[in-house]
Amino acid sequence: MAMTPFALSAALSTWGGRLYPASLVDTGAALVALARVEGRKILVQASVQAAGLPPGFDGEIRPATGTAIRLCPLTHENAVALRRLLPWAAPVSLRNRRTTIGCGDRLGRATPGHVRAVRQFAASPVLAQQSMRELTLTRRTYENVVDDVTFLVLQEGYRAGYGADGDHLKTLRDIGVAVDAGMAMITLDLTEKMNAAAENWTPAAVEAAFAELPEAVRRRVIDTYADRAFDVDGGVVTIDGLEARRCAVMYLAAMDFAGEAYALLQQRRGDAFDLEISIDETKAPTLPAHHLFIIRELLQRDIVISSLAPRFIGEFQKAIDYIGDLAEFERQFRLHCAIAKAYGGYKISIHSGSDKFAVYPIIGRTTQHRVHVKTAGTSWLEAVRAIAVADPGLYRRLHARAFEVLPEALKLYHITPDLTTIPALATLKDSELPALMELDAARQLLHVTYGGLLGDPAIGPAFLAALDAGEEVYYRGVERHFVRHLRALGLEAAG
Template sequence: MKKIFKNVPSIIDANEEHIRETIHHDESAISFYRNSIHKKDNAIIAMARDHIQKFIMLISVSENGIIGKFSGEQIGDDGVYAKKCPLNANNAEVLRELFPWTAPVSLRNRKTTIGCGDRLGLASPGHIAAVKEYDVTPVLAQQSMRELTLTGRTYRNVVDDAAFLVYQCGYKDGYGADGDHLKKISDIDVALSAGMPMITLDLSEVMLAAAGDWSDSEIETAFNSLPQDVISRIKKTYFDKTFDIGALTIKIDVPTAKRCAVMYVKAMDFAAEVHEHLKEKRGKEFDLEISIDETTSPTLPEHHLFIVKELLYRKVVFTSLAPRFIGEFQKGIDYIGNLNEFSKQFAVHAEIAKACGNYKVSIHSGSDKFMVFPTIGKMTDMRLHLKTAGTSWLEAVRVIAEKDPVLYRVMHTCALNHLDEVIKLYHITSDMSKIPAIDSLYDEDLPKLMEMNEARQLLHITYGPILRDPAIRPLFFAALHAHEKYYYEKLKYHFEKHLSLLGAIKK
C-alpha cells in the first residue's frame, strides 16, 4: 500500500487511464480491479481485494468531498487519505449516486435479454464477460422469494451485490434487476423499493389452472356465473372468432373461449392492478413480465392468444411473457421431450408474441436447454428473455469439485442429507440413487458429477441447506474468493455456450 500512497500526489491529476496503469497491478497484498478504477472530483474510487475479501478503496489527497460519503476505515498516511470501505448498503447507495450506471434500469427496449440469477452475489463478472461480446443485455440481479428464503438474502442485498460487481467490471451498458416470480403486491413493493425495475408477475395462484381439466358442463356453470358485462364482452370478442397471427390463423371456438374466461379473467384483472401499481411507482421505467409457466400443463396457443388479448384490452404494458412449453424444462439439465413437437408449438407462441404487441417470449428454467436453443433463437428472431438462475451456482460447485475436493465431498454429503426436505419445492424427476457413492470416487472424478443430470439436480436444489451450514459456508466463500478468476472463466464459457447456440449476434 505504501507504494500506492506515495504515488497518489503525482497521479491524482492524471487521467483515469494513466491511474489504472499505475495502480492496478500493485505488488502489495491489495490488488485493484483495473476497470473499476475511476476518478471523481479529487478521489480515486476502485474495487479492490485482499486475500480475504473485496472492498471499495478510496484514495485522495483531501479528506473532504467524496471520501466522506463512504463509510469505512481510514488507513492513509503521508498526506494521502485512504479509506477501506466494506461492501455494505450505504456504500452501494453512494456508488449508485456517483456512478448511475451501477444501478439497474428498465430493459423494455432491449431486444434480447438474459436473466443471470446469482444466488451468491459473486457471479456477475462472469456473466458480463460473456454478454458483452454479444448483442444481449443481462439481468444481473434476479431472485425469487424462494431463493431469498433459502439463501437468507434480501432484495436489497441482491441489488447491492450487483451494483458492486458492475462497478468492479466498469460495465456501463446497462443491466436489469428482476423481482422474480412475485405473486403479491406487498412482495412486489419490497422488490420495487430495493430499486428493481423488473417484476415477474406469477399468476399461478390467481388464475384457475384447475379449470383446464374441468368438464364442459362445469365450465358452463362457472362461465355463467361471471359478471354479465364480462360474459357479453367475451362472447363478442372470442366466440368462434378467427384471428390472423402473422402467417397463422388461430380460431377460438365457443368452449375454448368459455374455458379461457373461467381460467384467466380474474388473473387478468390482477395483472392490470399490478400494472397500474408499477406505473404509479416507476412511470415508464419498469418491465412487467407475465408468468403463466408454473402450471402442470403446457399453455395452449389459443390460451396464450386469449391472455395476450385480455392484457391488451386492459392496456397492460408488458415486456415479456412466459408460457409453459411442451416437454420438460427441468432445473439445470437439458430439454426433455419431443423436439419436433416442441418446434411446432414454439413457432406458434413466437408468432403470437410478434403479432400481438411484439413482446419478448420468456423462457423460464432456461439454462442448459442446449437442444432447443437454436429453435428458440431462430423462431423469436432473438426477441426473447432467457431466464437462468441455478446454473451459475452449479458452476461454482464445479469450481469447488475441481479445486477443493475435500470441501466438495462435504457439500455433496450435506446435499444428500437435505434432499428430502427441498425436493418438494421443485419439479424434478431424476433418480438420485443413480449418483455413485461419493466415497467410491477419486478426487479427479468429482468434476464429472457436474456432467451427470442426477448429480446436477441434486446440487441444484440443495443450495439452501449447503449455504446455511455453518461448517460449509465460510469455507465455500473462501474457496470461491481464492479461485475468483477461475469461477469467472467457467461462467463465461458456460454463458457463451448458451448465447452462441441461441444464435445471439456477436458484437
C-alpha cells in the same frame, strides 16, 4: 483532483491490498475502485485531499502521503451512494433491448463471469435476478441481490446497463419490496391468481362458473372470442365458445390482479420498468388460444408487458436439457412467437433456460433473438464445480450432505433424477469429481439442494470462503458456460 491510479495502487500494496484494475473510475475529483484489502473486498476512494472524496459514503479514511484514501465496506448504504455517484451501477429497464439474458446468481458472486460472457455477444444481461423461493433458501434479501451486483459491475467496469428481476412474485407486497430495492423488472407469477383447475372442467362446470360473471363481462367475452379465428403471422388461432368461456373462468381474475400490479409499477417507476407475466408454473402447457386470450385481456386493460413466459410443451427440468418432442415444441413455440409479434412485439420468456441446449437453436431462429432467456441454478452449479476443483474434501462432504437434504428440496422442485446413476464417491479419485457436473442426476441433485447445503454451518461458510479464495477460477467457469449458452442461441458477436 484525483490522485493517479499508480499512486493508489502503491498505497494499497503497502497495506497488502490490490486493486481490481477494470474497476478504476476517475470522477474528476476522486478515484473510485474496488479492491481487496486484508482479505476483504472493499470500495476505495482516493483524492489529493479529504474534501475531494465523494459525499454520502461511510468508511475509514487512511492517511497516505499527500492524499486521502477512504476504505468503504460493501454495505447497503455504500451501495446506495455508489449508485447515486455512478448511475450505470444501478439496474435499468431493458424493455428496448432485443435480447436479454437472465443471469440468476444465488450467491451474489457470479456477475464478473456473466459480464465477461455477455460482453462477447449482442445481448443485455439481467444480472440481479432472484425468486422469493431462492431468497428464502439462501437467506438473502432483494437489497443484498441488487447491492452485490452493484459492486460487481464496478469490479468489471461494466457500464452498458443491466436489469434486475424480482422473479416469480405473487403479491403486491413482495413487488413493493423488490421495487424498494431497485429492481427494474418484475416477473408477475399468476399461478395462484388464475384458476388452473378449470382447464380440465366439464363443459357444464365451465358454463356454471361463467354464469357467475357480470353480464357485461360475459357479453364482451362472447363477442370478442367465441367461435372466432385470429390471424397471426404465419398461423391462425381459433377459439370456440366453450374455450372462450373457459379462458374467462381461468384468467379474468388474474388479469385484474395484473392491472393492480401494473398500476403499482407505474406509480413507483413511471415507464422505467419491465413487467413479465409468468404462467409457466402450471401442470398443463399453455395453449396458444389461452396465450392469445391473455394478451388481448392485458391490452384491454392498457397493460404493456415486456415479456411473457408460457408453460411450454415437454419438460424444462432444472439443470438438464429439454425433455420432449422437439418438432412439436417448435410448432407450438412458433405460434407463441407469432402471437407476441401480432400483439405489441413483447418477448417470449424462456424459464428454466439453463442448459436447454437442444431447444436453443429453435428459440434463436424462431424469435430472431427477440427473446428473454432466464437461467438461475446453472451459475450455482458452476460454483459447485469450482469447489470440486479447488477443495475436493469439501466437495465430498457437500455431495454426501446433498443426499440427506434432498427430500426437503423435492417439496419445492420438480425433478426426476435417476440417483442410481451417480457413482459412489468412494470409487472416485479427486480428479474425477468435477466430471460429476456432466452427469444429469448429479447436476439435478446438487442444483436443488443449495438451500440445505448453504444453510449447513459445517458447509455453507467454508463453501463461500473457498469460492472467494479462487474467485478467478469461478469467473472463468461461469464465462465458459455462458458462452456455450449464448452460442447455442446463435447470437451474433458484439459489434
